[in-house]
Amino acid sequence: MAKAIQTQVVKRCKSRDKCQTVIGRHVYGNLYGINPAVISNLDFIAETVVNAAIAGKMHILELIKRKFDAKDSPDRSGVSVIALIEESHISVHTWPESSYATVDIYSCGSEANPDTAFSYILEKLKPKEYKRYYADRST
Amino acid sequence: MAKAIQTQVVKRCKSRDKCQTVIGRHVYGNLYGINPAVISNLDFIAETVVNAAIAGKMHILELIKRKFDAKDSPDRSGVSVIALIEESHISVHTWPESSYATVDIYSCGSEANPDTAFSYILEKLKPKEYKRYYADRST
Numbered sequence: 001m002a003k004a005i006q007t008q009v010v011k012r013c014k015s016r017d018k019c020q021t022v023i024g025r026h027v028y029g030n031l032y033g034i035n036p037a038v039i040s041n042l043d044f045i046a047e048t049v050v051n052a053a054i055a056g057k058m059h060i061l062e063l064i065k066r067k068f069d070a071k072d073s074p075d076r077s078g079v080s081v082i083a084l085i086e087e088s089h090i091s092v093h094t095w096p097e098s099s100y101a102t103v104d105i106y107s108c109g110s111e112a113n114p115d116t117a118f119s120y121i122l123e124k125l126k127p128k129e130y131k132r133y134y135a136d137r138s139t
Numbered sequence: 140m141a142k143a144i145q146t147q148v149v150k151r152c153k154s155r156d157k158c159q160t161v162i163g164r165h166v167y168g169n170l171y172g173i174n175p176a177v178i179s180n181l182d183f184i185a186e187t188v189v190n191a192a193i194a195g196k197m198h199i200l201e202l203i204k205r206k207f208d209a210k211d212s213p214d215r216s217g218v219s220v221i222a223l224i225e226e227s228h229i230s231v232h233t234w235p236e237s238s239y240a241t242v243d244i245y246s247c248g249s250e251a252n253p254d255t256a257f258s259y260i261l262e263k264l265k266p267k268e269y270k271r272y273y274a275d276r277s278t
Contacts, residue, residue: 024241032278064201064221066201068225082221082223084205089230093228095278106230108232133274136169137169
């Protein structure tokens with residue numbers, strides 16, 4: 001996983017033309033009916049985020065991953081993974097007790113493909129149902 | 140700032156009732172016409188995120204902050220600040236060369252107030268115009 005994480009800042013998406021336009025695309029969604037064992041596995045979710053970034057041609061700079069307490073069912077702790085990427089961010093938050101997760105893929109620039117990254121996460125988490133939304137984050 | 144950042148995981152928003160409902164509210168927006176000096180100031184943006192979390196009754200667990208290269212105008216480097224909060228996440232990304240920033244406040248649970256946190260950031264960044272959107276991230 002570490003190989004995919006860049007340790008130095010090289011660039012970021014910049015305004016692309018004389019009008020100082022920033023292109024920003026945000027794909028986000030709510031995923032229902034996921035196997036709780038899958039979304040309580042912190043390493044698996046972190047690996048999925050890293051590989052989703054690669055699939056979507058995005059570049060991770062830093063990664064936060066955290067498992068939350070679930071005293072009444074310790075094997076079903078929720079997790080959060082957030083990646084700062086050159087292009088903006090990726091996040092996955094999970095609630096295993098509800099078989100539920102949410103995903104945000106927000107990328108600037110025209111080279112990244114947040115939709116592909118979102119689809120990659122769907123393939124890995126295998127929700128029974130999901131809602132996918134698009135938000136324009138451009139100037 | 141450090142005082143506001145919790146070093147131990149205490150809890151996270153859990154399903155609130157027997158139906159395993161997760162309440163998730165996401166307020167996000169695009170901010171235009173901001174003073175470039177304000178949104179290239181990494182410490183100021185990080186402090187603003189921390190105080191926005193406090194204003195919105197959210198609890199920061201980890202904070203990523205990063206300044207990006209802007210070789211042609213080093214005093215106008217864009218920044219990104221992302222906070223993992225107990226309740227999900229807060230992010231601010233900026234493009235000083237376009238006087239532009241985007242803000243995401245995503246919180247689970249009924250106690251946090253993401254709208255208040257968003258308004259706090261507006262007060263600090265003082266955009267000439269902005270668009271504010273709401274997304275339901277509940278089950």
